[in-house]
Amino acid sequence: MSTQTIPxxxxxxxxxxxxxxxxxxxxxxxxxxTPIWFVWQEDKIFICMKPDSVKARNLAANNAVALSLEDGSDVVICEGxxxxxxxxxxxxxxxxFKAKYNWQIDEDKDYGHVMAITPQKWLSWGPA
Structure with missing residues (x-):
């Protein structure tokens, strides 16, 4: 299934x-x-990273992303x-972030580069 609406x-x-x-x-x-921690909030996926990481440098040059949940049998992919x-x-x-990972992002000096992913396309298959 490919759709603009979230599965x-x-x-x-x-x-x-x-x-x-x-x-x-x-x-x-x-x-x-790369795998990364995230939160789903306000219909966006928020991620944190080091500002000098490969992913941060890549996103500064090209902000297109794809994200996939880990289960390869019950697939959810987001392009955004x-x-x-x-x-x-x-x-x-x-x-x-605190509730999900016991992580206070405003106190972490290394991973303080926050990005918001706006979904543009969803793909999903597997069990309902």
């Missing part, structure tokens, strides 16, 4: 699952794939665009 099973999984796979594009066109979110971050966003 019915996706919101609950986005709230519960710990990791998501993030695909970005290197300047030479090669893909870069990433946008930098400057601090101060909303209390709700900080609380979401």
């Amino acid at each position: 019915a099973k996706a919101p609950a999984r986005l709230l519960q699952e710990r990791n998501i796979w993030l695909a970005t594009n290197r300047p030479d066109g090669r893909p870069h794939l 665009t990433a946008e930098y979110v400057a601090p101060p971050w909303s209390p709700a966003l900080m609380a979401a």
Whole structure:
């Protein structure tokens, strides 16, 4: 199934699952794939990274991304665009990372580069 509307099973999984796979594009066109912590909030996927990481540099040059939840039998894939979110971050966003990972993002000096992914296309197959 390919759709602009989020699959019915996706919101609950986005709230519960710990990791998501993030695909970005290197300047030479090669893909870069990495697992990353995330939160689902306000119909966006928020991720944090080091500002000098490969993924951050890739996103600065090309903000197109693909994300996939870990289960290869019950697939949820999102294609979208990433946008930098400057601090101060909303209390709700900080609380979401704290609740999910026991991680206070505003106190982490290394991983303080927050990006918001706006979904543009969803793909899903497997059990309903």
